[in-house]
């Protein structure tokens with residue numbers, strides 16, 4: 001039994017030779033690291049506990065990440081932006097009139113892609129999904145994935161984040177989530193531009209009909225089946241690191257490629273209190289999203305069990321250790337969390353939906369070693385700024 005690999009080995013003689021090789025490799029790597037001082041690129045494929053046949057293949061670079069709202073998707077997007085830059089892969093970016101999203105909430109069409117960012121191999125900006133439109137412009141070996149979040153915490157987040165933006169929320173007396181949920185139809189405005197933030201947002205983002213009768217089992221199951229056929233992985237925000245480990249294996253990426261710092265979070269004071277009967281009411285009001293979520297949470301867990309929860313757990317530990325090291329290098333210990341308005345560097349200031357909600361971001365310390373500074377800056381660069389930066393870069397190219 002090999003504790004490093006997490007499984008029994010069949011051929012002991014082969015294994016000991018492998019081990020010897022491993023020791024030699026480790027020594028060689030160590031001497032390399034010592035020579036180059038600390039280097040950010042030392043995580044390799046050998047730092048994994050799960051065996052997966054795909055892991056030894058070349059890194060997959062053609063990916064579509066369907067970015068959903070308030071689901072930790074900005075963090076995933078940042079991972080993809082950095083991966084694309086590092087591996088010189090073209091990211092599809094929105095035309096300027098679409099801002100930093102593909103003209104969301106309009107239905108996606110290929111015309112929303114900036115011509116300087118074609119032909120793309122990566123798509124990761126917000127859109128209302130339309131598979132046949134996306135398929136037209138992506139390579140035929142593209143891997144699709146997305147992320148969902150528990151509808152209860154997600155709705156709380158939407159309600160607070162879009163409280164001024166979304167008219168269905170704006171006029172709720174005392175801005176009370178309870179008042180809204182006691183009679184959603186009194187406040188919900190189906191035809192307003194941002195109605196999708198207040199009803200079945202996940203279903204809408206994935207291209208479904210947010211106002212469809214949730215009792216229509218045929219619609220629900222065919223929609224779920226369609227999503228299952230398109231997306232090779234549906235991440236679940238509640239199991240973010242576990243989902244990332246699965247993603248890493250799916251794409252044959254290295255541990256280094258999935259390192260992240262959480263982005264686009266609200267401050268604690270901006271979070272609403274969820275009391276006893278709210279969860280039930282949120283699930284009822286967002287019944288389509290709830291069915292979608294419950295289905296794909298179960299799917300994720302099936303995948304995790306199939307993969308081996310123990311080895312995934314070990315890889316999650318490796319990820320967290322590496323992350324800790326990263327934070328030490330970039331922030332000298334712990335990240336300097338700030339309210340957006342207090343961040344001096346404009347490039348690192350996240351977008352605020354209104355003055356009534358506080359989004360937090362990061363300030364980089366002045367004394368970050370120069371060899372890390374570009375890496376660290378990108379790690380905490382918010383979506384809008386990173387999108388602009390990439391468009392400039394791809395335009396120059």
Ligand SMILES: *[C@@H]1O[C@H](CO)[C@@H](O)[C@H](O)[C@H]1NC(C)=O
Nearest residue numbers: 086087088089090118119397
């Ligand atoms: C990046 O890719 C482009 C084509 O997509 C190529 O022209 C360019 O030379 C590449 N740059 C590097 C540094 O590999």
Ligand SMILES: *[C@@H]1O[C@H](CO)[C@@H](O)[C@H](O)[C@H]1NC(C)=O
Nearest residue numbers: 107130131132133134136207
């Ligand atoms: C998706 O795009 C295709 C064209 O590729 C179009 O025919 C279809 O109507 C679109 N579907 C929706 C729901 O907008």
Ligand SMILES: *[C@@H]1O[C@H](CO)[C@@H](O)[C@H](O)[C@H]1NC(C)=O
Nearest residue numbers: 062119137138139140141142
């Ligand atoms: C994918 O596209 C390439 C070239 O564009 C083609 O050679 C290949 O046969 C296609 N593969 C599939 C499965 O369609």
Ligand SMILES: *[C@@H]1O[C@H](CO)[C@@H](O)[C@H](O)[C@H]1NC(C)=O
Nearest residue numbers: 172173174175176178179180
């Ligand atoms: C709003 O809050 C105030 C004070 O907390 C309370 O007196 C009032 O009844 C509330 N209004 C509604 C419609 O709940």
Ligand SMILES: *[C@@H]1O[C@H](CO)[C@@H](O)[C@H](O)[C@H]1NC(C)=O
Nearest residue numbers: 106107108128206207208209
């Ligand atoms: C957008 O897509 C939805 C279905 O996904 C469709 O019902 C709607 O008509 C489309 N809107 C436009 C403007 O094409």
Ligand SMILES: *[C@@H]1O[C@H](CO)[C@@H](O)[C@H](O)[C@H]1NC(C)=O
Nearest residue numbers: 268269270271272273274275
């Ligand atoms: C939520 O509840 C806690 C404890 O009951 C309280 O300390 C906190 O201020 C409340 N937050 C809001 C936004 O009402």
Ligand SMILES: *[C@@H]1O[C@H](CO)[C@@H](O)[C@H](O)[C@H]1NC(C)=O
Nearest residue numbers: 150238293294297298301302
């Ligand atoms: C997701 O599924 C797992 C396994 O069935 C379950 O234990 C867990 O409670 C579910 N998580 C959520 C947030 O519903």
